[in-house]
Amino acid sequence: MQVAQINIAKAKDEMTSVTMSDFVARLDEINAIADHSPGFIWRLQTEDGNATSINAFDDPNIIVNMSVWSSIEALRNFVYKSMHVELIRDRDSWFDKILEVHQVLWWIPEEHIPTMDEGKQKLALLQRDGPCQDAFTFAKPFSMP
Numbered sequence: 001m002q003v004a005q006i007n008i009a010k011a012k013d014e015m016t017s018v019t020m021s022d023f024v025a026r027l028d029e030i031n032a033i034a035d036h037s038p039g040f041i042w043r044l045q046t047e048d049g050n051a052t053s054i055n056a057f058d059d060p061n062i063i064v065n066m067s068v069w070s071s072i073e074a075l076r077n078f079v080y081k082s083m084h085v086e087l088i089r090d091r092d093s094w095f096d097k098i099l100e101v102h103q104v105l106w107w108i109p110e111e112h113i114p115t116m117d118e119g120k121q122k123l124a125l126l127q128r129d130g131p132c133q134d135a136f137t138f139a140k141p142f143s144m145p
Contacts, residue, residue, distance in 0.1 A: 001144045002041060002110055003075060006066040006119030007103035009095045010059065015052050023094040026087060027052070033082050034067065039074020042113060043067040056116050066119050068112075072105065072141050079138075101127040104135050107144055 013019040027050045034040055044051045044066040056064045069075040078084055104126045108114060122135045131140035 001107045004108045004114045005105045011061040037078045039070035041068040
């Protein structure tokens with residue numbers, strides 16, 4: 001089994017705006033760090049190498065990130081112990097707060113690539129039921145089934 005994750009963020013403006021320019025300027029660097037991190041398996045991306053142009057929600061300023069990792073610890077190390085943490089620290093410059101669930105993790109079989117619908121369903125499940133075996137968080141993880 002591997003762990004999948006999806007997280008969403010509400011950008012303050014369009015990706016082409018001055019407001020978002022510093023964030024956009026860091027995308028290639030941060031994605032390269034993810035791609036070369038221990039335990040990284042897959043990430044959602046378009047031809048430009050990121051997923052910011054994917055409109056998965058009604059609001060065009062909601063951006064989505066989805067990836068697959070060998071373990072929760074490998075994902076946690078990337079998110080909180082790599083340069084990625086700089087984006088988290090500066091997120092208020094680029095993103096509005098989302099009051100509902102905006103990140104979820106779940107276990108998937110090896111070689112399974114999660115779909116956008118699957119990720120959205122996991123977000124909805126976590127929002128509706130809270131952490132459970134099928135949709136959990138870093139703070140309340142569930143062991144591999």
